[in-house]
Amino acid sequence: MNPDKKRLRRTMMFLNTQKPGLMKDPYIYKPDSIMFDLEDAVAGNQKDAARFSLYHGLKTIDYRGCERVVRINALDTPYWQEDIRCAVAAGCDAVRIPKTESALDVKRVEKAVESAEIEFARYKGSVLIMAAIESAKGVMKALEICEASERLFGIALSGGDYTKDLQTHITGTGIELMGARQNLVIAARAAGVQCFDTVFTDLDNTEAFREEVTRIHLMGFDGKSVINPRQISIVHEIFTPCRKDILFAEKVVREIEDKREKGIGVFTVDGKMIDIAFYEGARRTIALAKASGVYGGEM
Ligand SMILES: CC(=O)SCCNC(=O)CCNC(=O)[C@H](O)C(C)(C)COP(=O)(O)OP(=O)(O)OC[C@H]1O[C@@H](n2cnc3c(N)ncnc32)[C@H](O)[C@@H]1OP(=O)(O)O
Numbered sequence: 266m267n268p269d270k271k272r273l274r275r276t277m278m279f280l281n282t283q284k285p286g287l288m289k290d291p292y293i294y295k296p297d298s299i300m301f302d303l304e305d306a307v308a309g310n311q312k313d314a315a316r317f318s319l320y321h322g323l324k325t326i327d328y329r330g331c332e333r334v335v336r337i338n339a340l341d342t343p344y345w346q347e348d349i350r351c352a353v354a355a356g357c358d359a360v361r362i363p364k365t366e367s368a369l370d371v372k373r374v375e376k377a378v379e380s381a382e383i384e385f386a387r388y389k390g391s392v393l394i395m396a397a398i399e400s401a402k403g404v405m406k407a408l409e410i411c412e413a414s415e416r417l418f419g420i421a422l423s424g425g426d427y428t429k430d431l432q433t434h435i436t437g438t439g440i441e442l443m444g445a446r447q448n449l450v451i452a453a454r455a456a457g458v459q460c461f462d463t464v465f466t467d468l469d470n471t472e473a474f475r476e477e478v479t480r481i482h483l484m485g486f487d488g489k490s491v492i493n494p495r496q497i498s499i500v501h502e503i504f505t506p507c508r509k510d511i512l513f514a515e516k517v518v519r520e521i522e523d524k525r526e527k528g529i530g531v532f533t534v535d536g537k538m539i540d541i542a543f544y545e546g547a548r549r550t551i552a553l554a555k556a557s558g559v560y561g562g563e564m
Pocket residue numbers: 278279280281287291302305306425464492493494495
């Protein structure tokens with residue numbers, strides 16, 4: 266069984282695993298991934314109860330195609346190894362490492378995941394890893410983190426802890442996150458893995474949320490961590506190609522293939538200059554439309 270490292274992950278929704286009431290049906294909101302949190306959403310004296318709830322939920326509930334990611338506790342706590350055993354035993358699809366600062370952090374988790382796969386008779390390699398970057402050091406080590414494991418499908422910016430480390434705070438303008446966002450997308454693309462933006466906590470400020478999602482989509486992120494079902498439809502709307510973009514991408518693909526036969530390298534489509542450099546982007550738009558379930562064409 267080969268897990269899908271490149272699957273669609275426009276929204277990765279955090280869920281407080283301490284609350285069994287939230288565990289029972291988060292798939293109704295249709296996030297691409299659910300991130301069952303054992304870390305900061307769970308109070309320090311509730312870690313065992315959260316693990317119990319996680320194990321029971323993953324074992325008994327059909328999450329209807331949503332990817333099941335478990336955010337373990339940080340590697341400087343006494344919890345993370347037991348978190349991994351519990352998550353792997355229960356059947357999770359992936360483990361999210363918080364506060365990742367080096368390739369070594371990823372390798373330590375990889376080793377623990379590997380042991381748990383053997384212990385609980387899971388297929389070797391069936392559990393993926395993602396790494397959250399939450400410090401200046403992590404940002405500076407982003408490329409080595411991305412390249413640390415074959416299991417790693419992506420990295421995520423965690424802005425709350427990151428701005429604390431930078432001795433600033435979340436302003437709502439995005440200025441404090443500019444450098445980290447740019448760095449992380451570049452590192453992820455260089456390593457061929459996915460990249461996800463941080464949560465937006467000002468829940469009632471829909472306008473600012475929409476602006477932020479638009480901005481990070483244009484920067485090249487694959488998706489965003491979200492904390493509430495209300496945020497899902499906005500992210501999906503912005504990250505799913507619209508009809509106009511799909512039709513244009515189809516035209517570009519067709520025209521490039523046709524002109525190639527005729528020995529023509531550069532030409533225009535709808536008044537825009539097109540050459541072979543646009544082929545991959547147009548194909549990506551079509552693939553994204555297919556994965557998002559909105560493609561009605563024949564390519
Ligand atoms: C900085 C970090 O580390 S972020 C990661 C850790 N944080 C988290 O995991 C928090 C996740 N989010 C939440 O717990 C909640 O959304 C809160 C506490 C922020 C707000 O909760 P509420 O005020 O109840 O939100 P709201 O009124 O919009 O909820 C609407 C419905 O969605 C449900 N819901 C809200 N958030 C979630 C979620 N993350 N997952 C699943 N269901 C959720 C609520 O239970 C409620 O369901 P109901 O209508 O059946 O009662």
